[in-house]
Every structure is written in structure tokens, then in C-alpha cells.
Amino acid sequence: MSVLVYTESDQGKFKKVAFEVASYAKAVAxxxxxxxxxxxxxxxxxxxxxxxxxDKVLNVSNPQLDVFNAKxxxxxxxxxxxxxxxxxIIVSSSANSxxxxxxxxxxxxxxxxxxxIEAPSSTEPFTxxxxxxxxxxxxxxxxxxxxxIVGVSNNSFGLVEKSGSASAEDFSPSISDLxxxxxSVDKASNQVSIADAEIxxxxxxxxxxxxxxxxxxELASVLGAATACxxxxxxxxxxxxxxxxxxxxxxxxxxxxxxxxxSGAIQHLAGINAxxxxxxxxxxxxxxxxxxxxxxxxxxxxxxxxxLIEKLKAFKAQQ
Amino acid sequence: MKILxxxxxxxxxxxxxxxxxxxxxxDTNGVQFVINPNDEFGLTRxxxxxxxQGAQVTVINVGGPETEPTLRKALAxxxxxxxxxxxxxxxxxxxxxxxxxxxxxxxxxxxxxxxESIDYNGGMVPGMIAGLTxxxxxxxxxxLEIEGNAATAIREIDGGKETxxxxxxxxxxxxxxxxxxxxxxxxxxxxxxxxRQKPLTVLDPVDSANETASVKFEKPAAKGAVKLxxxxxxxxxxxxxxxxxxxx
Ligand SMILES: Cc1cc2nc3c(=O)[nH]c(=O)nc-3n(C[C@H](O)[C@H](O)[C@H](O)COP(=O)(O)OP(=O)(O)OC[C@H]3O[C@@H](n4cnc5c(N)ncnc54)[C@H](O)[C@@H]3O)c2cc1C
Numbered sequence: 420m421s422v423l424v425y426t427e428s429d430q431g432k433f434k435k436v437a438f439e440v441a442s443y444a445k446a447v448a449x450x451x452x453x454x455x456x457x458x459x460x461x462x463x464x465x466x467x468x469x470x471x472x473x474d475k476v477l478n479v480s481n482p483q484l485d486v487f488n489a490k491x492x493x494x495x496x497x498x499x500x501x502x503x504x505x506x507x508i509i510v511s512s513s514a515n516s517x518x519x520x521x522x523x524x525x526x527x528x529x530x531x532x533x534x535x536i537e538a539p540s541s542t543e544p545f546t547x548x549x550x551x552x553x554x555x556x557x558x559x560x561x562x563x564x565x566x567x568i569v570g571v572s573n574n575s576f577g578l579v580e581k582s583g584s585a586s587a588e589d590f591s592p593s594i595s596d597l598x599x600x601x602x603s604v605d606k607a608s609n610q611v612s613i614a615d616a617e618i619x620x621x622x623x624x625x626x627x628x629x630x631x632x633x634x635x636x637e638l639a640s641v642l643g644a645a646t647a648c649x650x651x652x653x654x655x656x657x658x659x660x661x662x663x664x665x666x667x668x669x670x671x672x673x674x675x676x677x678x679x680x681x682s683g684a685i686q687h688l689a690g691i692n693a694x695x696x697x698x699x700x701x702x703x704x705x706x707x708x709x710x711x712x713x714x715x716x717x718x719x720x721x722x723x724x725x726x727l728i729e730k731l732k733a734f735k736a737q738q
Numbered sequence: 739m740k741i742l743x744x745x746x747x748x749x750x751x752x753x754x755x756x757x758x759x760x761x762x763x764x765d766t767n768g769v770q771f772v773i774n775p776n777d778e779f780g781l782t783r784x785x786x787x788x789x790x791q792g793a794q795v796t797v798i799n800v801g802g803p804e805t806e807p808t809l810r811k812a813l814a815x816x817x818x819x820x821x822x823x824x825x826x827x828x829x830x831x832x833x834x835x836x837x838x839x840x841x842x843x844x845x846x847x848x849x850x851x852x853x854e855s856i857d858y859n860g861g862m863v864p865g866m867i868a869g870l871t872x873x874x875x876x877x878x879x880x881x882l883e884i885e886g887n888a889a890t891a892i893r894e895i896d897g898g899k900e901t902x903x904x905x906x907x908x909x910x911x912x913x914x915x916x917x918x919x920x921x922x923x924x925x926x927x928x929x930x931x932x933x934r935q936k937p938l939t940v941l942d943p944v945d946s947a948n949e950t951a952s953v954k955f956e957k958p959a960a961k962g963a964v965k966l967x968x969x970x971x972x973x974x975x976x977x978x979x980x981x982x983x984x985x986x
Contacts, residue, residue, distance in 0.1 A: 487895075489865075489875065514896045518877040521834075521865025530831060530949030533861050546953060551858050555755040558858070559953040598874050599904040604895070612897030618985070642986065654919045660880070661894060666751055666856055667775045667914060675985040686751045692958070696983045698975070699964075709964050714978060718969030730972045734980070 421456045422448040423505035424473070425496050427513060428462035435578075435615065436511040438471045442579040443571045444509040445472025446538040451507070458499040458590070460484050460492060469585035471578065477502070477590035484594065486601045487515050491594045493522035498592035500527060500566070507545075508568045513614060520570055529566035536575040553666045553689040572693065573614060574672045613664065616645035618675040619694070621664060623649040625680020625701065625720060629657035634724045635679065641731045647671065649681050665690035679720050683708025700724065739793040739884065739906075741784045742846040744837055744863065745812050746774035746827075746855035747805035757955040764857070764955070773808055776852025780912035782921055783882060784850055785816045791884070794818055796844070800827045800836045806938065813933035814925030820936065825943035828952070830858070834866030835946040842871050846907070848889075853878050853911040864911035873907040880915025 424444035426437035444455045454474040459465060461484060465476050477499050484491050496519070500508055508523070510516040512534060524531040535547045536557075544561040547569060551558040562569075613619060620639040622632060632646075639646045646662060653663035664671050666686040676694035680701065681687060688711050691697070699712040700723050709715050716723055749755070749769045756765040773781065787793035797812040798821040799805045809820040823836045841849050849871075851864035868875030874889075876882075880899065881892035884906070891902045891910065925933070967975045979986045 489877070514878055514894065517861050518865065518875075518893075521862040522869045522875065524831065524862065524949075525866050525869030530829075531860075531862055532950060534859055548956075551955070552749075552755045553856055553859060554958070556757070557956040557958070559956070561951045561953050562949065563947075563951060564949045599876065599902050602890075602901045602903050604898065604900040606895065606898030606900075610897065614896040650919075660915050661899070663914070675979065675983070689751075696979070696985045698979070711961065712964045713962075713983065714975060715964045715966050716969050716972070716975065717966065723969050723972070726969075727972050727975070730976050731986075734976050734986075 441471035533570035618644035623681030744851035780850035830860035838870035868909035
């Protein structure tokens with residue numbers, strides 16, 4: 420009856436979201452008066468999970484699952500849920516978890532609530548708060564099935580450290596033939612992704628052209644941030660589509676979002692509003708972004724950004 | 739090849755989001771409804787398969803009669819036929835069950851859905867259709883090619899993309915990239931006229947219980963005023979971000 424949590428890893432190392440979903444699972448387990456079991460797939464350093472409230476780890480080592488496969492991973496998690504008789508399963512909002520969760524829901528005949536931002540407000544009926552209408556509203560959703568899947572929004576619940584330790588057990592689920600095969604992966608290993616970034620630096624049409632992105636990249640590199648852009652910037656081909664954020668692009672839920680030369684159209688704001696602190700740099704004091712931001716600079720990006728880079732470098736050097 | 743394109747009928751992206759009946763229902767008053775943007779990219783890709791590879795394209799929506807103008811728009815863009823499953827779309831899983839039933843019954847080779855709809859953002863319908871029909875599944879699909887029974891797809895992953903090979907029957911959760919923004923089509927007069935002659939079949943729903951229920955909605959709390967920092971005083975911005983916001 421324990422709460423099962425899928426703790427994701429990348430090349431063996433736990434992702435930060437793994438600790439966040441473990442923390443969330445611990446909160447749910449406390450509400451239900453039960454324990455937390457984590458399932459890991461080809462992860463190392465399993466003992467780290469004990470620091471976030473996990474009591475037991477089901478540790479899968481299977482070369483067939485070396486590269487992510489939604490169906491194969493969903494099968495492994497489903498069998499772990501069945502073994503543990505888990506009634507609540509927690510996953511993250513990473514692209515991979517959002518890919519596998521609906522398959523898992525069908526396998527377990529479980530109701531699934533995605534983009535959940537808080538621990539359940541009630542466990543009977545099991546009710547969670549999630550974002551809807553792309554951050555323009557919240558929805559309280561009751562999951563009525565016997566087995567329930569909760570997808571936790573990235574960077575919403577945070578990490579809650581516990582002093583504890585997790586026991587580990589090898590687990591060998593049977594995986595069927597996988598008919599979706601990965602032929603190649605194209606991923607910049609030295610860059611933070613928008614999904615995982617704590618800080619995102621984003622540029623809009625106010626930057627005039629792709630040749631001016633040097634300062635955006637430099638600012639991002641000083642802050643250890645990911646780079647993003649508004650929709651027209653990607654439609655114009657100034658930046659790749661993978662950087663397009665907003666209602667029809669990627670969602671952003673970073674700690675800090677810096678918008679440079681972005682007007683703050685409703686579709687843009689919807690996608691980035693889950694970020695905790697927003698800074699806008701724009702020449703036009705009437706730009707709607709100023710209404711959504713916490714801090715603002717009315718000024719020309721071409722003078723403000725280079726100066727900000729220097730100030731931040733000096734600040735970082737002092738730290 | 740028979741393609742089924744799932745069309746979610748959603749409020750236009752500029753809509754003000756309000757609720758009625760004690761914050762339990764979305765207020766459709768004055769709201770303009772459109773084809774869900776992720777679905778529109780998928781529909782446009784389906785048009786390419788129709789024109790270049792002779793595919794037959796059916797669009798489908800689970801919803802009440804009020805969604806028919808959205809389906810007619812999809813017909814005007816070029817779909818051959820439309821299906822409406824006559825039941826309100828209240829929960830992702832039950833919608834997926836309706837769609838899966840039609841996909842299986844109709845022998846569709848490819849089901850194109852959007853990675854999520856911009857109203858409830860559930861992000862579960864395409865994967866659930868795949869699970870329920872035992873089809874292969876690619877989510878966050880930004881490129882799709884089909885040759886005979888074989889499919890090659892590109893999926894966006896966190897921080898990059900990956901190329902996948904698989905086969906039909908296939909379900910994808912699509913998004914921008916399947917086609918470019920500039921490829922999207924605005925229905926012309928001829929398309930609109932032709933759409934009126936095309937079949938729009940209304941089907942009764944299959945039995946299905948709701949797995950989740952929307953209990954109540956809330957709007958985000960009003961935001962405080964922005965703190966302005968002078969462009970020649972950026973030390974203050976750095977200090978605010980460090981000491982006050984504690985984000986650097
Ligand atoms: C269906 C639909 C979906 C959409 N989805 C999205 C989405 O997901 N994401 C998204 O971003 N948009 C989306 N949009 C587009 C959105 O409506 C806006 O058009 C877009 O966000 C504007 O991008 P921008 O702010 O970069 O450009 P603009 O609106 O052109 O703004 C540029 C800003 O730069 C400022 N500026 C100019 N020069 C300087 C300078 N030297 N220094 C500082 N500032 C300067 C200007 O004052 C202006 O505010 C969508 C639109 C539709 C219809």
C-alpha cells in the first residue's frame with residue numbers, strides 16, 4: 420500500500436526532479452500513514468533517495484531500458500505498482516514522465532492528474548490542485564479511481580530533505596518487445612535545458628535579429644541559465660523552435676525568468692507565469708510585461724544587458 | 739492510409755478565463771473557440787499526407803453540438819469527413835476511451851492528436867488512445883514521415899530531440915514542428931463551401947465512467963506592482979535578485 424514514486428535518472432545520475440517527486444511522495448505517504456517506495460531504472464547512487472523520504476527502492480538494471488522507452492518504462496513502473504499494491508503513483512512533469520504516464524494510467528486503469536502543484540488537499544476524496552488554462556487558472560481535481568497517478572509540476576513543490584535511509588532491492592520486471600526504437604539522440608550535454616533550468620534568459624523580437632543573441636547567451640552563461648525566446652523569434656528562424664516558450668511552446672517554471680525585448684503578450688505570459696520571479700527589460704514602459712513582472716528596467720537592451728553582464732560577473736567573483 | 743485527427747475545441751488564446759456556477763464551470767460567455775493549436779499543426783501535416791500520399795483524413799471531436807463549427811473549419815481546411823462523439827468532454831481518460839473506440843472500429847492507421855489542449859492541459863489523451871488500442875506512440879512529435887508501414891518520427895526531449903523508428907498503427911501527440919507556423923492554412927471560400935457538403939457523422943458515446951472530476955476552479959491571486967530599477971543603477975537589480983528575491 421506504499422506510495423510509489425518514479426525517480427528519474429539521466430545516465431545513471433538522479434535528475435533534480437527525482438528528489439522533488441520523492442519529497443512530494445513523502446508528503447502524500449504521511450497523509451495516508453504509509454511509506455514511500457521508489458522505482459529507479461538503471462540509476463546509481465540509490466542511497467541519495469533516503470534523504471528525501473524514500474523508505475525502499477526497487478532498483479531495475481536492464482540494458483533493454485538503457486535508452487528511455489515510454490512503453491518499456493511504463494511496464495516496469497506498472498509491475499512495481501502491482502508488486503507493492505501501490506494505490507498512489509507519483510511521476511514528474513519531465514518530457515519523459517509525461518510521455519509514459521498516460522500509458523501507465525491505461526495499464527493500471529488509474530485516473531491521472533497532470534501539472535499538480537501542491538500536496539493533496541484531501542485524500543478522501545483524493546483531491547489535488549493543478550494548473551489549467553496554461554497557468555491562467557487552477558483546477559481542483561478529484562481522482563476517483565482506486566489507483567491514482569499524480570504528475571507533479573516541476574519546481575512547484577520543492578525539495579524537502581529528511582534524515583532517513585532507504586533500503587534497496589533488485590527488481591526485474593518483464594519488458595515486452597519494444598516497437599518504438601531510438602535511432603539517434605541530439606542533445607547538447609553542456610547546456611541546461613529549459614525544463615531543468617533554475618534560471619531562464621529569454622529574448623524577443625526587440626532584439627532585432629539573430630546576430631544580437633551573443634549577449635543573451637553570455638548573460639545565460641554567467642547565470643548558469645537556459646536560453647529561451649518568444650514565438651515570433653522562433654518563427655522567424657532567429658532561434659530554434661526548441662527555445663520557443665509560451666502557451667504554444669514550452670512551459671517555464673524556473674526560479675528566475677528574465678525577459679529581454681519581449682512585450683508580454685497574453686500567450687507568452689501564460690506559458691512562463693509559473694516562474695517564481697520575473698524580470699523584464701524593455702524600452703517601452705507601457706509593455707504589458709511590466710504588469711506581470713516582479714522587477715523591471717525601462718531601457719534599451721543593447722545598453723542594459725552588457726552592463727548587467729558586467730555587474731553579475733563582479734557579483735559572482737565576490738561570492 | 740487512413741488518418742484520424744483529434745480536434746479539441748478550445749478557447750482562443752487571447753480569451754479571458756472566467757468561471758461560473760460557484761467557480762465550478764468555465765464561463766464560455768463571449769469566448770471565441772478555435773481548433774486547439776497543437777491539433778492544427780497535426781491537421782496540417784495530415785493534409786500533406788493526403789496531398790502527397792493519398793491519405794484519407796477524418797477529423798474527430800468528443801463534445802456537444804457547439805463544437806461543430808470547429809469541426810467544419812477542419813473540413814474547410816481539407817479533411818474528408820468529420821465525426822462528433824456526442825458527449826461532453828469532461829475528463830481526459832473518458833475522452834480517450836471514446837476516441838480509442840472510433841480509432842479501432844474505423845481501422846485507422848495513424849491517429850494524430852495534439853500533445854495537450856490549451857484549456858485543461860491534461861496531456862494524456864494521445865498516450866491513452868495508444869495504450870487503449872495497442873498502437874505505437876510518439877509524444878511531443880515534431881516531425882513525422884511515413885513510408886508504407888514504417889514511420890520515422892522526431893520527438894522533442896528535455897534539452898534536445900531524438901529520432902525514432904516505428905510502424906503503423908501509430909498514435910502521435912503532435913506540436914509545432916510537425917509543420918511550420920507559415921504552413922498553417924486559413925480556409926478559403928471554396929474550402930468553406932465544400933465543407934458544407936462533407937459528412938459530419940454524430941456518434942453515440944460508448945459507456946465510460948469518469949476517472950477524474952473537476953471540483954472547483956480558482957484564479958491566480960492579483961500580482962503586486964513591479965519594482966522598477968533605473969537602467970543606470972543595475973547594481974540595485976543584482977542586489978534585489980540576491981538579497982530580496984534570493985534567486986541568484
Ligand atoms: C494562437 C497564438 C499562440 C501564441 N503562442 C505564443 C507563445 O507560445 N509564445 C509567445 O511568445 N508568443 C505566442 N504568441 C504570439 C504573441 O501574441 C506575441 O505576438 C509574441 O509573444 C510577441 O513576441 P515579442 O514579445 O518577442 O515581440 P513584440 O510583441 O514585437 O515585442 C517586442 C518588444 O521589444 C521591445 N523592444 C524593442 N526594442 C527594444 C530594445 N532595444 N530593448 C528592449 N526592448 C525593446 C518593444 O518595446 C516590445 O515590447 C501566440 C499568438 C497566437 C495568435
